[in-house]
Amino acid sequence: MVDVKPGRPISCRGRRTPTADRLQVGEKRKLTRLRSDLLNWARQAGRVYPWRANAASSYERIVVEVLLQRTTATAVSKFYDAFFSRFPTWEALALAQPEDLATFLKPLGLWRKRAASLLGLAKYAISVSGQFPRNPRERRKIPAIGQYVSSAIALFQYGEPAPLLDVNMSRVIERFIHPRSRADIRHDPWLRDAASWFARGPQPEMANWAILDFAALVCKSRRPRCSECPVRPRCNYVRSK
DNA sequence: AAGTCGGGGAT
């Protein structure tokens, strides 16, 4: 026991919030452990989808990310075969009749936006041999490519360890460590650093799929299955309940 | 920061 100033080190004086907005060493360790734990968990319990198969092209994986926006993976899964046999390549998609595309997309909802987004992406893709810019700033200038889809392109097209940081991945990280400080996921530096740290390492695609599966099946927004959670011993969320 | 697009499944 020490009796001298039990507070923070002097270097931390003046901080406005009790939680730093930068990723700390201990948090990196926790995320690294979480990563390997979830990869092991997903080996048995992970979901299986056609766009994750080795045979799936980066075209399919990128298009699927657009289809998955505000849509359940189950819905896209049902939709997958018909869509990609009708539009198997960027070329086929770029030549699609808007009405035809809309007919396909209606059951998923948001079909006007999705049709416009996909057509725009396809027309861009065929103008550059299917390769989106490697520079993220250049990618983000393309309509329908926000932060999330940009990361998906980095991950699936260039093999970079980019995080598919959405509300679900955010929920897992925030429960496991602590809530973000900014309202918007995309503007929270700590959360972005945490997600990036989680994604880095071998098998970045598997790691992303693992945490998204874990979010969907165990660490659900409502009624999380903490009793059957493989990382419960290290989770701050269950500790606080 | 808040509103909009959106049908479908889960609760």
Added chain:
DNA sequence: ATCCCAGACTT
């Protein structure tokens, strides 16, 4: 009947 879903865009 309400909430949630691998977001992006406009105001």
